[in-house]
Amino acid sequence: MDCRQTDSLPSQDRIPDVLGHLRHLPRPVYGQERALPNQAIARPHRHPWVQFSYALQGVIEVRTRDGRFMAPPQQAVWVPATIEHGVRCSPDALIRSLYIEPSVLKNAPAECKVVAVNSLLRELIRSFSALPVLYGEHGPESRLVAVLLDELAAAPDSGLILPWPRDERLQALCSSLQSEPGSQTRLYDFAARYDVSEKTLTRLFRQETGLSFRAWRQRLRIMSALPLLERQERVTDVALACGYDSMSAFVASFRELMGETPGEFLRAAASSNAGL
Template identity: 40%
Template sequence: MHAFEAAFAEFDPDATVAPVVAVHLTAQQRRSEQPVHRHRKGQLILALRGSVTCHVPTGLWMVPPQCAVWIPPGMTHSNRVSQHGQVCLLFVEPDTAPLPEVCCTLSISPLLRELILYLAAQPTDYSPDGPTHRLVGVLLEQLGRMPTEQLHLPVPAHSRLRRIADALASDPANRSTVAEWAQQVAMSERSLARLIKAETGMSFGRWRQQLHVIVALQRLSAGMTVQRVAMDLGYESVSAFITMFRKAMGKPPGRYLAERNRGEG
């Protein structure tokens, strides 16, 4: 077993008495993936370097540097960390703090990042009336104030839409139209468009764009160039890719990731 997966397997957050615990992990020469599992505690996955992709039953969540995904208690999920990635995992006992009841991607402030890193360096059996416990109170208060990021890709439950989602995830450069996909899954174009909107809340074009943003962040965070990512996603030019990214995220990819790596909002 790879060292990263072994560390995941050896640490059982639900076996700890402390209501909030953290662990700092690093991937090595290849990307690392954690099998589908669940915890009694809620889990925050903070990406320190590289990226994390989290699969839950209803979607795909992307965690670029200086962001985190919150997974509510009891929800099944799996995590994939990019090559040379670093993550910090924070586990929170249910009802310890008023945290979201659904998955969401959070922008993490430099203060909260340092609080989580500090907790990860402390023993998990800290005293309930000691300084670490008091710090945890501040940490949870800060966590509740973090803004959300729109880095969620709804994954359709319908079997025909799953086929399309799986095909696009395997080949994000696929430029098939709704009409062409409709023919492949034996539906009318109008019925497929309505079904995609009902299942994802997005048009097909918007849904595919969201997939492109997530894949782009995944690859850019792993060190791939903007030119290579644009080509891999099937864009005719780098400028066309940058325009798409800026429209979706409000900033060009280089600036977006530079600010994330510096811990800026």
């Protein structure tokens, strides 16, 4: 199922049906290829099961009160049960979300996190999505689900989170930067806009996000680059769009956060898309 726009939503009259349909999972793990969970619901919502948000292609962003969690095809987002969240995706993203009863997980996540998806886990998700909703609870299908759960539990944390502040002034600041990641607006300019000292804003920013303003903006820029790179846009164009005036600075920042260069990311994304 394709996600055709960043804030893709079912029509308003279908949203209650989506949530009601999933009030009780038909099996401990749910998320077949044509199931409703494979739509991105941007409106804040919650449910009593764990969600594993993954895209075979494109980029998924999960938003909670505490942060923005972005996952390209080699990564996915865990959303704990009862956590309010919204899901957005890049154009033409192909979603394979899994909804899981917490009781069947060895270690149900206590907070949202982004994890790495290796080739085995990717193929298990693809295979599971082709099973019927009421897959067999004994035999080959149940064994596939058991292996899938083991691999999900073992997926390593990649730390790809953009912490989100609670302070209203910082929320406005961060929303402004997220809408225009290439902006060169300085912290001094924001301090003047909100009528506080730059020192106060610096202290508040670290207190609320755990990062300096510079580190937070660098992370935002790299995370904003992911959907552009996944669409195979030129690395130079992506660097400029995200506020970098040199390729070397962009490559260094990208490698620091992602553990690979933009070129390596592009090749991995092309390889993933080729398998669809």
